[in-house]
Amino acid sequence: MRVPEAAIRKTLADANLQLAIYTNTGRFKENRSKAVAAEVLPEYQELRTRAAAIKRHTLDFLDVYLLQFESAVEAHGGKVIWASTGEEAADFILKLAKERAASLIVKSKSMTSEEIDLNERLAHHELEAVETDLGEYILQLAGQKPFHIVAPAIHMTRNDVADVFTEKLGIERDTVIENQAMTARRVLREKFLAAGIGVTGANFLAADAGAVVIVENEGNARLSHSAPPVHVAIAGIEKLIPRVRDLGVFLDLLGRSASGQALTSYTSIVSGPKRAGELDGPEEFYVVLLDAGRTKLLADKEKRESLQCIRCGACLNACPVYRKIGGHNYPWVYSGPIGKVITPQFQGRGKDPWLPFASSLCGACAEVCPVKIDIPGLLLQLRREAVAADPADRLLFRAWAWLMTRPAMYGMLARIGLRFSGVEMGPLAAWRAERDFPAVPEKSFRALWKERKK
Amino acid sequence: MAMVDVLERLGFTVEFRREQTCCAQPAFNSGYHTEARTVAAHFLDTFGDADTIVVPSGSCTSMITHHYAELFAGDAKRQQQVRELTPRVFEFSQFLVDVAQFDDLGASFPHKVTYHDSCHALRELGLKDAPRRLLGKVRGLELVEMGAAEECCGFGGLFSVKFAPISGAMARTKVESIVATGATHVVSVDSSCLMQLRGALARAGHRIETVHLAEVLASRG
Known part of the structure; x- marks a missing residue:
């Protein structure tokens, strides 16, 4: 779904x-x-x-x-x-x-x-x-x-x-x-x-x-x-x-x-x-x-701890996402952070691949969990498995990794990229639908640093 | 640059390495470990010989100190590098209070301020008191706690654009809590939270400013 x-x-x-x-x-x-x-x-x-x-x-x-x-x-x-x-x-x-x-x-x-x-x-x-x-x-x-x-x-x-x-x-x-x-x-x-x-x-x-x-x-x-x-x-x-x-x-x-x-x-x-x-x-x-x-969960040593849950619901009450979208927008009877963790494991990853990604990874759930389930860690693990099965953004991240290991290019592209921050498409449009985009500074940190050291 | 000002004023020699780019968190959090490893390795190579690495972000700090070891699981050489490097990596307020042991930096910022706990600084690095202690010593600054100080601003990296409506709703709740304090400035140790909050505050028509802790501490206003 x-x-x-x-x-x-x-x-x-x-x-x-x-x-x-x-x-x-x-x-x-x-x-x-x-x-x-x-x-x-x-x-x-x-x-x-x-x-x-x-x-x-x-x-x-x-x-x-x-x-x-x-x-x-x-x-x-x-x-x-x-x-x-x-x-x-x-x-x-x-x-x-x-x-x-x-x-x-x-x-x-x-x-x-x-x-x-x-x-x-x-x-x-x-x-x-x-x-x-x-x-x-x-x-x-x-x-x-x-x-x-x-x-x-x-x-x-x-x-x-x-x-x-x-x-x-x-x-x-x-x-x-x-x-x-x-x-x-x-x-x-x-x-x-x-x-x-x-x-x-x-x-x-x-x-x-x-x-x-x-x-x-x-x-x-x-x-x-x-x-x-x-x-x-x-x-x-x-x-x-x-x-x-x-x-x-x-x-x-x-x-x-x-x-x-x-x-x-x-x-x-x-x-x-x-x-x-x-x-x-x-x-x-x-x-x-x-x-x-x-x-099946028990056999998976990395995610076995999902079964420690005692269903207290504390993670739901602490979760800023649950507190916005409520319980009925989760695909199964288990909602909130623990629902995000166990639903893909019980129902199969392919059914609702978006679920582990619908989190800001703020960690409020793990903080209140009485049996110390590392919910954000499990979400990260599930994300990893999800992209291994369907690497939709792989090219994007490959390009990103390429750029991030070429500092000169990164500096240059950052300079150019910021000029295009007014463009209404993709992630920028999604961002602007909800909030303003910050004004672009006149000079980059790199430029300011150069001046400072002169 | 404010962080550099503060650190230099305290007598530290600050270097900026032009080779530096990113801590690799975006790929790591999206499940792309191979790509994250490439970028994290670049970080390790860039900063391997630095005495101390001070990071103006709780989130990047915790990526390095809490997740690099897992990221390089099975790579003994990189793991060794991680073990050597992470004890020298600090978030800015953590460095000032715990390492340099300063709290009064002679700053002056005559405004009513509220502090936003960024999730990773608070929950992964355990930084609740350090930034507040620093703010407490700033001349003229009045710190007012908001009700939802520890609640997420809704940024969450790619979450902010992939789940924009939820992220926006979270930000609006946070904004209400900020506005209720009557503060004129909201301070945090993470620029990404501040970008989210600035955008949401502006969209809601509020004139409250977002400032990084370093900017407050560098201020002589």
Whole structure:
């Protein structure tokens, strides 16, 4: 796909949308800075180093930890399903729903399920999957994809939500946020009670305990995995961490990096179905471990660190490009800096070759990444691979390199070139479309230097 | 030339090598490593025997000190050259504060000024305090911090023309933040950021001037 320039221009020209993106990401960004400030969390940098090291180690020994996780899940009476594609993951849920005669599924927020278009796949077989996270629920009604990894409906105002609710739920228009939340709560309570299966994602999978860890603020994930008789957690294989005790490091970082919360409202550590004598919990517990391209990334040592991501969304909030173009102009469900890094790796480089180039390489993303992914470095690596496959500008850079190693020629051409700075074409036209071009100095530095030394 | 003035005033002998051209960042950032290597090798050969190399740009400095080693991966001879050279390469404010250990240069610049952190100076070289310390000692200068000091101006080399609408939108946000300070001048250590900001300020009809830190420090106004 070429750069979606028309769509980007539309986003840039929409003043309300611009304000919503900039203010909301700005608030997250500021809350994050406060939550990791040295006065509040003096060990922040140490935590990052440790989190990165744990993730790196887990990825290096992923085969071992995956099998350990599987045995631990089975030891608690659960079952692990290995899905190499999104289709396989969806097929498992479809089969399960058929066997359990379930026609309704409740879902908590999961980017992994978005990634494999789970809802669409299920709907295709007349299986209803209802999103229970407020933002995701709004988007599902509106027929939209998440705008942001953590805050999916960050781009919508309460007026937008009122319109969606009125149109889709047939209720009277109400712009009061609390009332809107109550409406969603009323509708969703019924769904929780009626659902045959609850599907969740996972923020972490602890190998030693066979535990699925889910972090959230609304309590809908807890209801999704505890109210229905069957719980299916879908997680990418990179979600593994070795031990439950490693959670200390990650929970300290995740909430803070995402929203500035020291800890989110709910943290569930789920291992296995309801045991004898327990009152709550599902009767059946499944973990779908999804590959869908991840082992390919794992095999690439140079870019393997892309899999360290814990999906906190801090890089989106810090990114000056995301804060302008928003989440829907990225070609896949993962937007922002991390989206630029993983989309070409998951979906193939050829599909959206422009993506790694749409960055000023300002480094704000790497600065806030809690697991120290070198996003600008990965973008540079992806650019390198992109031009190796399609060296569109090679001649230009060859000519440039030729000129840059011939100083006398460079000095002369610079002198001549500046006279032509008024020309309205190519990069100069692109520059002028947005801003003025500086006035050309009368004398070059080289000329001034010559005079000075006389 | 302002940088030369400042350095000479401090007693340093300044040389300008006519052979010098570019640090190779444009090609490196565009993914063309072969071409970048040719130009970087020219840089190494041009400056190999200099005592100290002072660069009036955070971005070029970090290209040399942070990316040359990777660029020449697998070339032992060039890597050796890089190892020998990079400890002697400094961004201008970094050189003044950390190496020469000056902060008061006797400059005078009676204006209200705001400082733009260029991304590479701030995030790759870690230069947050040095330029501010230098500005703090300038007579008559009032430094006002803008809200978005650390946000990118949107230049990003070829990004500024390949993704001009996004780059322009980023610049406009930055401009709003600059204007809100009421400053008459915006100062930075990178000419490319200043070119972007100057263009955006002018386009928006603001009369705020863009000046390089060296120009402020050379000023006796």
